[in-house]
Amino acid sequence: IFGTLRGLADVVIAGAETVRQEGYRPARAREAFAERRAAAGQGPAPAVAVVTGSLDLDFSLPLFTEPLVPTLVVTAAGAPADRIEAARKAGADVVIAGDGTRVDPERVVRELAARGLRR
Incomplete structure (x- = not known):
């Protein structure tokens, strides 16, 4: 089921702890969904968005170094500036979605x- 959901999604959202515990990798292009994704105007694989208030992430992981599309790091305005910069240097697209240190769903x-x- 997860493979099908990822095959149809624009973005896969994961929490930072899940990324750390599961060694999250970038989403892959799946041949079974290539035609459908192209017809819907989607790229070959969904983006991955990691939600984190602290940005306590290893930016040398393949999730950040080998994605087909840039990984998004979703955080709050009060996140540590040095970690935001580290995420950007790793190629992540940093998305501010909260005030203080809390991310607003x-x-x-x-x-x-x-x-x-949107999907």
């Missing part, structure tokens, strides 16, 4: 939708 949805990531 409704803002996450709005910010992703503004980037065309």
Whole structure:
């Protein structure tokens, strides 16, 4: 089921702890969904969005170094500036979706939708 969901999605959202514990990797292009994704105007694979208030992530992981599309790091305005810079240097697209150190789920949805990531 997860393979099918990823095959149809614009973006896969994961929490930072899940990324750390599972050694998350970039989403892959799946031949079974290539035609459908192309017809829907989607790229070959969904983006991955990692939600984190602290940005306590290993930016040398393949999720950040080998994605087909840049990984999004969704955080709040009060996140550590040095970690935001580290994410950007790793090629991540940093999305601010909250005030202070808390990420606001409704803002996450709005910010992703503004980037065309609605599914």
